[in-house]
Amino acid sequence: MKVFKNKGELTRFQILAEIAKQQIHLRQKDIAEKLGITIQAVSENIKSLTDDGFVEIREGTARYHITKKGIEKLKKEAVDLRKYADEVVETMNTYKSIWPAIAKEELKSGQNVWLKMENGILYATNEKTSASAEVLKDALKGEDVALSRLNGIIELKNGTVTVIKLPTIIQGGSRASDIPKIQKIHQKGFDRVGIMGTISRAVTQKMGISPDFEFATPYATVAAAKKGLNVLVLAVGNMTKSITRELDEEGIQYTVEDFKK
Secondary structure (H helix, E strand, O other), rough: OOOOOHHHHHHHHHHHHHOOOOOOOOHHHHHHHHHOOHHHHHHHHHHHHOOOOOOOEOOOOOEEOOHHHHHHHHHHHHHHHHHHHHHHHHHHHHHOOOEEEEEOOOOOOEEEEEEEEEEEEEEOOOOOOOEEEEEEOOOOOOEEEEEEEEEEEOOOOOOOOEEEEEEEOOOOOHHHOOOHHHHHOOOOOOEEEEEOHHHEEEEEEOOOOOEEEOEEEOOOOOOHHHHHHHHHHHOOHHHHHHHHHHHHOOOOOOEEEOEEE
């Protein structure tokens, strides 16, 4: 629905609405301040509204008067605007009440299912958990499924983060890193691996590891940990501080290991 063709039409609507209030001693300056536009813009629009027969200019305390034609125009546009606003609210309400998940099994529309988080991914399943929802449309196993009527609490514990502090290039970079010890840490098993800095990339290449993320690493680390994933991060020198600062703010448990030879 196109309520107004352009911003100018919206401004005309607002000015006409102010005039319709029939305020005594209404000045162009008052309208300009109310709408956050210039007095010149108000003047030009009032002239246009007058030329089109929507406003009359008279003598007296209430100088500007809306005509019968103007009232009809204002009512129509106000109704259209309200309909549009109602559509937006309805869309937002629908948007907020529908959630996606991955189907653990084949699911049917209207079926009541249970929700659980695994490896940072939300699944809909027939296995009973502490949270439930209703399937909106059929979905095959492994497909994304639309859910509504969410109830309960999805059990989720923050993951932990291990930050490995690597030497800077001045300190020797990857050649000064104790890669065998880093490999032992990595072998403990992590859900995600993140890196910060060129030296971190060089170290992971020597280890034969493909990092899961290397951009916006502090935020990606926090997001992964909040989904219950355990994260290993390789960062160079003081880059570790930007990660630990974010982790402290979110209350996520972490350790920092220095692996310089």
